[in-house]
Amino acid sequence: MxxxxxxxxxxxxxxxxxxxxxxxxxxxxxxxxxxxxxxxxxxxxxxxxxxxxxxxxxxxxxxxxxxxxxxxxxxxxxxxxxxxxxxxxxxxxxxxxxxxxxxxxxxxxxxxxxxxxxxxxxxxxxxxxxxxxxxxxxxxxxxxxxxxxxxxxxxxxxxxxxxxxxxxxxxxxxxxxxxxxxxxxxxxxxxxxxxxxxxxxxxxxxxxxGLRANATPEQTLQWLTPRAEPADPFANLSGLSSTKPAAAIAPTAHDTRIGSASIVLDEPIPDAAFDLCLNTLIALRGPDILRVKGIVFLEGIEAPFVFHGVQHVFDPPVPMRDWPGTDRRSRIVVIARDISNPELARSLDLLRARLPEQSTYTQVEEPFA
CATH class of the missing domain: 3.40.50.300 (P-loop containing nucleotide triphosphate hydrolases)
Structure with a gap:
């Protein structure tokens, strides 16, 4: 076929x-x-x-x-x-x-x-x-x-x-x-x-x-996955390392104003938890969200979708109907201004919430305390 x-x-x-x-x-x-x-x-x-x-x-x-x-x-x-x-x-x-x-x-x-x-x-x-x-x-x-x-x-x-x-x-x-x-x-x-x-x-x-109709699964995952440092082929051979590591520059005040966090979820996400996470980010810190992007599997829906947003504005989600089915993990990345990495991580943890159907936001701990 x-x-x-x-x-x-x-x-x-x-x-x-x-x-x-x-x-x-x-x-x-x-x-x-x-x-x-x-x-x-x-x-x-x-x-x-x-x-x-x-x-x-x-x-x-x-x-x-x-x-x-x-x-x-x-x-x-x-x-x-x-x-x-x-x-x-x-x-x-x-x-x-x-x-x-x-x-x-x-x-x-x-x-x-x-x-x-x-x-x-x-x-x-x-x-x-x-x-x-x-x-x-x-x-x-x-x-x-x-x-x-x-x-x-x-x-x-x-x-x-x-x-x-x-x-x-x-x-x-x-x-x-x-x-x-x-x-x-x-x-x-x-x-x-x-x-x-x-x-x-x-x-x-x-x-x-990765938010284009003809993107392959590999291209979408590359769009979402942190870079891997290339391996040094001589790293384990005494005296043959290609370069000596340079001293890292301490993050400056400008660097530390940018926070990032990502999450990988093995199980499909309840749609209520997904809405809660995004609505909390947008309502409380929308102007500070530089970019948020991800691929999401929702409960009860076979195909994942890819989404992307800047501050409080989002592209229409793109369904990935030909996803191969071997990797069904959801991945979301957030990069923000003046929000610490732990705060962003707590906000993404809302995706793990199992909420009753008539839940309200007051039932969930504020992630940006």
Whole structure:
């Protein structure tokens, strides 16, 4: 019997490109635009003059859109972002322009949260586009200092699906490992790759979200699972360890403002417990929830679903109808601001509650005491 085809999501995927000041966002963006292979991209920037686009890549310009020689488009934000995106989608629908995906480049140390909320809250937008991932470019040479001085940089790391490390060739292997460990402590589920001078395969930037209709079970689990430290093949051989461990940098005040917690549940979750957990998080600390994501098996429902939210706004859950059935554990990850790890862990423990049908929130201990 042939395997059923994965559902196709007709919405245009959107990638948010953010990063530290001077980390190399524009270098990475130019490298992607130069690529002649892969999808046609519409890039949204704040101002053409500030975008730093290579002039030899530009083929034609009108008042609002720059056409690049690779076929990519560059659009300047006029007014608010949602209107700019809707204008792009309308022109695409009319056949005036052609693109397969959108990249939004933020300026400076912008907070990704409001842009993600725009994508989730605008009904017209959410019907035509979907978030495909948040990419944060972090400078390995000066990133430690940036994280210490700028809480916005810590937030960018916390909200990323993919962390692109630039200038890693300018630091020692030991210092690079310390920096990666600091990033992982802030965001344990983000992938980390290196791209010195923008050199990378552009395909690694796409399909980051596990909340897409054609995501495989393996891709969804990768989206939710903390990174594993690669093994040192010489670790047990005296004198042959590849590098000496560098001294870790103590977490700063900005680092400790970010808390994260995850939970894995072997048994299906009662729907009342799931609602209680999310409603408690949103009602009591909604503005501080940077991201929450998970795959959930509910009692009485065969297929799991994947969900994702920013603060009090959530994507519609995506059912995983072709889940293979070998792993039926629920996994949820929360990254938050100004909430300690123990408080987040207590809130997730509400998922273990076995509640009577007419339970009320007053019957459960407050997790944020």
């Amino acid at each position: 042939p395997k059923p085809q994965a559902p196709i999501d007709p919405r245009v995927p959107v990638t948010l490109l953010t990063g530290f000041l001077g980390a190399g966002k524009t270098t990475l963006l130019n490298a992607v635009i130069k690529s002649q292979s892969g999808p046609k991209i519409a890039v949204i920037v704040n101002e053409f003059g500030e975008a730093g686009l290579d002039h030899d890549l530009i083929e034609a310009v009108d008042e609002e859109i720059v056409l690049m020689r690779s076929g990519c488009l560059c659009c300047s934000v006029r007014g608010d972002l949602s209107r700019t995106m809707m204008d792009l989608m309308v022109r695409r629908h009319r056949g005036e322009i052609d693109f397969d995906r959108v990249v939004i480049e933020t300026t400076g140390l912008a907070d990704p949260g409001p842009i993600l909320q725009t994508m989730l809250m605008e009904p017209d937008l959410s019907r035509t586009v979907r978030m495909d991932g948040v990419i944060t470019v972090a400078d390995a040479a000066t990133g430690q200092d940036t994280l210490t001085r700028q809480f916005e940089a810590v937030s960018q790391v916390a909200m990323a699906d993919l962390l692109v490390l630039s200038k890693s060739d300018l630091v020692s292997v030991a210092d690079l490992r310390v920096f990666e460990a600091r990033l992982e402590a802030i965001n344990p589920t983000a992938q980390i790759i290196h791209a010195d001078r923008g050199r990378l395969d552009p395909s690694v930037l796409w399909n980051l979200s």
